[in-house]
Amino acid sequence: MSQPAQPATPPASASQQGGDKLEQLRQISVVVADTGDIEAIRKFKPQDCTTNPSLILKAAQLPGYASLVRELIDAMPKGGDPDDLLDHLTVRIGTELSKIVPGNVSTEVDAYLSFDKDLAVAKARKLISLYEAQGVGKDRILIKLAATWEGIQAAHELLQDGIRCxxxxxxSQEQAIACAQAGVYLISPFVGRITDWYKKAQGVDGFAIADDPGVQSVKGIYTHFKAHGYQTVVMGASFRSAAQVEALAGCDRLTVSPQLLEELADDEGELARQLSPQSGSQEGHETEDTMTEAQFRWALAANPMANEKLAEGIVNFHNDTEKLRELLKSF
Known part of the structure; x- marks a missing residue:
């Protein structure tokens, strides 16, 4: 299935554009804010923003959202479904974010649905309908799903409804390839969490940026996609340092925390482009066999880092969802 049109290729040299490193980065990558904090988004003016249960939990505790949460709770029927309240809160926060970014807002489906394709699809459709009731069209929303086999198949099905994920x-590269072959609009490979795992596994304090396993993973995925002509957008995520962000300058998109956006904005040094569409072969894209479910599951089982971090991420998002439910009871 054809993909929506991608942004025009940015200029080849960020340094020629001048300005601080954040401004230079904007010239070669789409910058996305990894936060639900409205004030931070207003300050840094990203193209898109992305949320997850952990970020929604933090956002719901900010003073600026207190009245919104209270208003929602008062409007819901007494003794109603807590999940319904949570869905409405997530969409209301996303709606507010859509008013201050010109591009997409990513909204996550409950992590406990990561292994149930049909329920994940149903939840995604509900979220889109709630957004539409707020006047936000599905062309502004990206539904976030964990890159399990079921999540990837759910994204493929939602694409038939014009819902991008x-x-x-x-x-892992296998997760990324399965997503691309399913026609997924965008993937978020996690840089910092990969690096964290290898630091612990190897008993080291850190890596030289050229050897950083998280950075190398995203570079490998990006290069593979360009070499094979995949249209799926690669958005590096989960950064631990500005140096990791800089090492992926030129990636399609980068979702960055307010703290690191601030650090980049304060740095007047020159930012070198590290990735470009020419990073992969542009002559006669290679083809590869479609990945089967069995191949996907075996590759994940054989990769202890990816297997562990995927499970850990799903559980942690679910735990933060549970904390959010408890927080809402206190209002």
Whole structure:
């Protein structure tokens, strides 16, 4: 299935554009804010923004959202479904974010649905309908799903309805390839969490940026996609340092926390482009066999880092969802 049109290829040299490193980065990658904090988004003016249960939990505790949460709770029927309240809160926060970014808002489906394609599809359709009731069309929303086999198949099915998805918790090239072959609009490979795992596994304090396993993973995915002509957008995520962000300058999109956006904005040094569409072969794209479910599951089982971090990410998002439910009871 054809993909929506991608942004025009940015200029080849960020340094020629001048300005701080954040401004230079905007010239070669689409910058996305990894936060639900409205004030931070207003400050840094990203193209898109992305949320997850952890970020929604933080956002719901900010003073600026207190009245919105209270208003929602008062409007819901007494003794109603807590999940329904949570869906409405997620969409209301996403609606507010859509008013201040010109591009997409990513909204995550409950993590406990990561292994149930049909329920994930149903939840995604509900979220889209709630957005439409708020006047936000599906062309502004990316539904976030964990990159399990079921999540990838759910994204493929939702594409038939014109609902684009952001597949998150990508830790391996096999996950990325399965997403691309399913026609997924965008993937979020996690840089920092990969690096964290290898630091612990190897008993080291860190890596030289050229050897950083998280950075190398995203570079490998990006290069593979360009070499094979995949249209799926690669959005590096989960950064631990500005140096990791800079090492992926030129990636299709980069979703960055407010703290690191601030650090980049304060740095007047020159930012070198590291990735470009020419990073992969542009002559006669290679073809590869379609990945089967068995191949996908075996590759994940054989990769202890990806297997562990995917499971951990799903559980942690679910735990933060549970904390959010408890928080809502206190209002």
């Amino acid at each position: 952001n597949l998150t918790l990508v830790f």
